[in-house]
Amino acid sequence: MKIIAGLGYDDRLPNDLPKHYNSLICGEQGLIAELEFRAGIVSADISQVARNVSYLKALKFANKDERFYSQSLRVDPLASAEALLAWRDWAILHGWQHEESSTDKGRMVDLAAVEKVFESVGSSLGERIYALFSRLNLLASSVTSLELHHPRLSWPALYQKFFDSLESVGVSVTEVCMAISPQAPVDSDLGKLQRALIGEYKGALGLQDDGTLKLFSAGSEQLAAEYAIREANDSTLIISRGGHHCLASTIDQLGGNSTGLGDLSIYRAPNQLLLLMLQCAWQTPSAEVMLQYLSLPTGRFGRLRRKLARRFRDLPGYDRSHWQSVIDEFVSDALTDDPEQDEASLRSAIDEWLPICLCPSDDAMPIELAISLTDRVAKYWNVTLSLSEHEQAKVIFSAAYAAADAVSQALQDWPENDISKIQLNRLITMVLSVGNSRLCSTRETSCFDVVSNAEVTQLYTRSISKVTWVNPEVLNMVEVPPLSQEELTGIPLAPDASQKAILKQHALARSYAPLLAAEQSLTLISTHSKSELLKLQIGSLVDTNIWPTLEDAILCNEAIGASAQQVKETPLPREQRWWSLDCPVIAPRAVESYSSLATLALRPHEYVLKYAAEISEGAIESLSADVRLKGNLAHHLIEAWINEHPWTGQPIDRSDISVWLDNKLPVMIRQIALPLAQPGMQVEQLRFQQQMLEAIDRLMKALVAANIVGVEPERQLEYNGKLGNLVGTMDIFCELDDGRFAIIDLKWGGYNKYREELKAGRPLQLATYAHIAEGNRIRELADAGYFILSRAELLCNSAVLFPTAIVVEPDDPTSLKRTWQQFEAVLRWRIDHLSAGQIEVTYGGAGPDDDSTPPSDTLDLVSIEDSARKNGSGSFKSTYKAVDTWRNLIGNIKEH
Template identity: 30%
Template sequence: MSVSIKIGLGLDGKLMMPHPAQAGLIVGGPSKVLAWLEAQLGLAVPDTGFTKRMLQYLACLKEVDSTSRFYHESLLVDPLGVARQILQWRDHLYLAAWDGGQLPHVSPRLTDIEAVEKLARDRVAFNEGQRVFRVIEALEVISLDIELEVCDPVTSFPAVWQRLLNYLEPHYQPFYAEIPAKSDSDLGRLQTALRSETSDAVQLEGDGSLILIRAPSRACSAEWLAHAIAEKLTAQSGQSIGLLCDGPADAVDLALKQVGVPQLAVGQASALRPVFQVLSLALELLWEPLNPQYLLAFLAHPVGPLPVRLRRPLAELVANEPGIGGEVWDACIEKMIESEIAKCDISEKVAGVEGKIRDQLAFWLMNERYSNSEGAPLEIVKERVRAISTWMGGYRQVLSQKSESEAEIELIGQAQSHLWECLEALDQLEQQNLSHIGANDLRRLINEVRGDGFTRPDVWPELSANLPTIDYAKDPACCISNQDLLVWWGMDAPHQPQHTGWNRSERAELCASGVEIDDVGETISWHANSWLRPLFAARSLLCLVIHDDAESKHPVLDLIKSRVRCIPEYDLQTLIQSTDEMENFPLAVTLRDQTALCLPSRTRIWQLPEGQLIPRRERESFSSLESFLLGPYQWVLRYPARLKTGALLEISDDNRLKGNLAHALFEAFFSRPEHAALHSLLLSDVREWSRSALNDLIATRGTVLLLPGRMAERERFIEDSTEALVALVQHLQAGDVVSVQLESEQDGTFTGGKLAGVLDMITTRRDGREAVIDLKWAGAKYRRESLREGTCLQLAIYAQLRLQDSGRMPDVGYFVISSRELLMFDSDYFPQAESIRPENNEGLLQIWQRLETTWKQRRQQLDRGMIEVNVSGTEPLGAFQLDENALTVPDTFESFNEFVALVGWEAEA
């Protein structure tokens, strides 16, 4: 039986054409046709991925390498990158009809590539050009009954393909030899103008056959497109519909699914789904310095080799204290082990449970780390890959028991094949006498193995018995059948052809040797012509959709605007918001009337329903009291309503992290017995100890400061913290302090009930006087003002707690670490500190009394169901006016407000 083959460049993707009804018809690009020819000729079809071929070629490069080779220096730095690039050059030479023989001995690159080829021709799996040569040789012995039609000029194919096509005696039939649209329509005028050799622009009449839509984003236009397609399909108009999804198209599938239209599966395969990320994240934990972002991602990942009950607590810890090790880390692990042991019903299992947890944590998290320059041992890397493969096998077995997890099971199977290919690649490197691999090389290897990812098993093209089908394509070159309606969705930045890499003299040398390198101009010309195919595929209506958030626009758009004038252009947002404009739109969708909902405006008072009361809390602290007194709405939302920010974890990498590290430094310093004798301490010894301790703290609790590019910041932090500790010791020595207590928990009472707090530092002088010092990383100006204005509520609360505990009122103040300033509240406790007297001459007891008075009045307001919302955009109300004995409450209290979206919206100007 004769077989008809229609071949064209760029036709290896999804084709915009109905499924061929007759047998013996093959339509596709070079890859599809080559695979069919090999099968018919009995030639084994190669099943070797590019990564394996690249590593095979790398071995050849190394064997031939010497200091005279053009790639020698680069090979030492980036062996995988070099192998990839030169292999691509080699593959291109074979497509240019090189047979692997002698090349011109003028260019060093060509000379070296020829030397390497003497090994590679027998050791590296076939490339496309070699496979074509093999088919040509087979056709000289075996004849096939083929009718070959080429859709592009034979000269536009690579040279080796030209030989094969000419051997099969092709018939050239270009796409769209005739103009499909009516000549008196806008679409027909455009198609005629594009075929015309004149450059005069044609005036359009706006008949709706050619439209341009400008949308703000793909997500917005995809929703409109889905509704438009749904209405066209349900109308049963008999029109064929073609959809060209150029670029990322996952939003289209999602939108079609939402409107009940069969999805097309036009979304691109993703290489970054969770099971595929596990390997990359696990391997990133091998490197020094440890990147806490990867550590957090590994611990907070949806799936992973560590049980989620172990990963989640550690993830929360790492988010606040990025690093591994230290007392806090060890305490967290011990707590997890105790929790797991408590679940054991048999005492004999206790030791096994504890040992298993420690072994898991040691293997995945507490492992030895390696520098990028020296690399990690290949055996260590392979051990980790095998461990992930074992975990995936168990994970897959568990999911196989759930009938609803078929897609996920298939996904894990694909990921396991990815792991096996990765192990095979590592084995190949080991066979090349490579014992270590650097971080960059390993990342490149993983990316090569992963490629563009796998086809999603949970997304597939769907059909409906009641609806016509939609022909779609992902590349303009694949628009090879006429459609009544064609939508080019995403007419944005095009895929540009890649430069071959050969310079002018090399091209001349190769041409003289019969190696016909593709002409760059012809390649660009073919791409430009392929971009025109969608324009000639439309019969009745062509809709072009562009997006404002795209990096650039398609050059065909400029071509269209140069050939026609007054192309109808629509703004999608305006269309959606206007029923009148949508009715006159060629691709109109039904806009449902929606009652306009106004966003709630900001109001100064929230009034609770009659009889609805907010009870008192059993215990308050400074942070809760501050919001209760100064911003009641925040207290209500945070505590009685129990609202809090989401559980999305994020690495702490700001002043909060630096403050925590400095707190830990101070606590470690003053907790050491040898530092108890403050007056005997030498400042030089304090500096030396501080720098050493900070290096350890950063390594375990602040590893973000060890990342590349953070050296200056890290050294500045070490300098600031060290000098702050030295300055604090100087103040303590000058104040004749003999005892320092840090992180002291204090309990007390106030008029509203129980009160608790943690005091950063309590110092005791030789004469018995005490001081409470609150440590702050920054904000000296704000703290100074709070002391001057008598609004230092935190110090007043801590002083009262200490008074209730010891019977003595302590001196109080702030120590600002970054600026090394000790600010005291009207005190001579530290001779060298800055003493600030309140402008109203009130002391801590008066501030405390005002605090309790304010609490009573706020409590009375709550008992009447009234909550003050003192935010910007509102005016103070007399109902919340506090008397002269209360604190001075600011008109607005919204600093660090996490409830800004819940208090209403200000009216637009």
């Protein structure tokens, strides 16, 4: 059998290959694999990550004395092992024997000590070649000849030595170097460049911008891929080493057939499953990671996780009691759909796919836990792969399984009983960076001829009219480690300076192949700014190192046939104050709360969109330690304090509150406020704790000063009145010894807003709660007020009941009962509008009109809106939401 070998032939080859009878084409890695098969050597299927971990164990064992790598090993063990294993493999490929008689110098002495304890899993390329030397006679009987498409001197020295040995046993080794001559017309820009590359054209090229030579820089590989595919035809060659996922997705978007390019993107959902699941298992996981995992459209129980994601968005933390009702409802529905299903097994499976906060710390994860989670993901992808019928999905699922399996192999050989967060993430990154196209071998052809390396151009059997090369570069086979000349003396086949120069020159010449083969046009696109030998060479010939941007060329429509399409002018929606429907909107609903009633009165458009149209927000959004999160956490803290310290009416020592917060706050942050627990938030967390200490202390003192005899947090009441069934949850419900009651509503911020409400005589929330409470015949309301937590101040209309309160006297004497009557009248006015199909769009771009004024002796809605416009930033929800949910729907596109 004849073997044809060329540098760079291991990756994707052209669609149309030369027809050779009884021959095989392969690259430098493929050549060794084929010879191993014929020599009866079974190569272990071990991932490079597993080799890194095995070498790490050896480094740690050999690190008893101070080694040159000791400090690096302490800082980042896995990265150190990866780098030093690469050094070791390169040294072996260049003749390093690491024996007692070796002349090792400098750092190579320490690496030789590591070799004594290195239990190698798998083999490096050099070790595999050495193993073949002892089986040359077997190879002579199955391989008749070896044809090299690149000169022997361009191959690593150990290959050259092996080629000599093959010849010694009768295998013919010949060099058939197929030089490509310039194919473009001599007077074209491309033709001039081609001849300059081979030394035929001297002096300045004198380019005329005839469109045959295009040099671009691009901001992303996706844009470069889209341009390359849209410009391609049957005789186009596209070269892209690392952007296959972009090319594949572009072809798919344009309705093309699957190309089998593979996918190097680590951002696909299947590749994220393992990473997110492991990150969620830490004692204090990132809130963003938790939300991503719960919303991830892959993995088991996706529907349940999406429901939990909405719950998590409101209370971003992990407290199983907060999630249990959602889980119970899901289990109930599942058992209804499939009564034969075992409930215990279902709940156990759900627990397995909600591995939240399982790790006892944030510093290190037990290896058993990490392996268990990794094997769970690997098993899931293996089963999914066997059930999938979609070929493209199989490629992705197979890669996800291979990645999880590789991580599992590495973890099982980890040298410690636990693994740190940094090392675990680095391990996963190492695996994913290999890319799907390496983890699963696929090969399909399409009308687009896409290859990975420039060297394979010489295998073409037909002409190439166009060449598009994304990120042109000279391919270096193996990176030379930074060893000194003294250290290199113990590596007999290590190239000297002149040999390195020859190797580099050969590599540069190989990269000329596609540049010379193009007949009509050549397009080079660089998506990064780093210096590169081929780019520098071309820049010196065309007298420019600055390539114009592809984005500008597309926008200027420079006849490049790109995908730039003129955006159709679409005017923004006109601002409207009223929407008119041809049908009534039913209101009120069966059950209403203060928040929904306030929405109906002040923002009827939002009431209709949210409740009648049932338009809701998705679960994906940015989570931060904002006003809303702090308010939720503060409410839960005060509720927990009161529940754990039943009210006695006696003064409470401030130090007792401080000690309680020290213990309780970290737990509750993990349960409902994870953004406050993230790195960099320690100062904010301490500030919040100090604010809560002050708030609880002053709140308790206010209750003592008012002679409150009973305190109940989160008191829920209902009242079926004229507007239907009203429900309300009073933050602090206070009982007096004379049977009266008082209400305190907790607010994190909004000090000026609530002062203004009290002064204007329209504390709508307090009035609503008072109406619901009095409707339940709970005697007489004594007082009500807002307690601003961030300032630890209680705001009331008087200090009769709460002597420590800040008094805000109303402009006109009024009562909460009167305020409710005005509020109710406005609500009925809004309900009449909705029943007629009229919906007012408030707080948008269009201001109030004559129909915006409610009947007299009700709330002055126009003044309330005007005040909000003056005090706000243009968006009604500017207090805590970066984006108004309904902004686009109501035409309020631009905030003023």
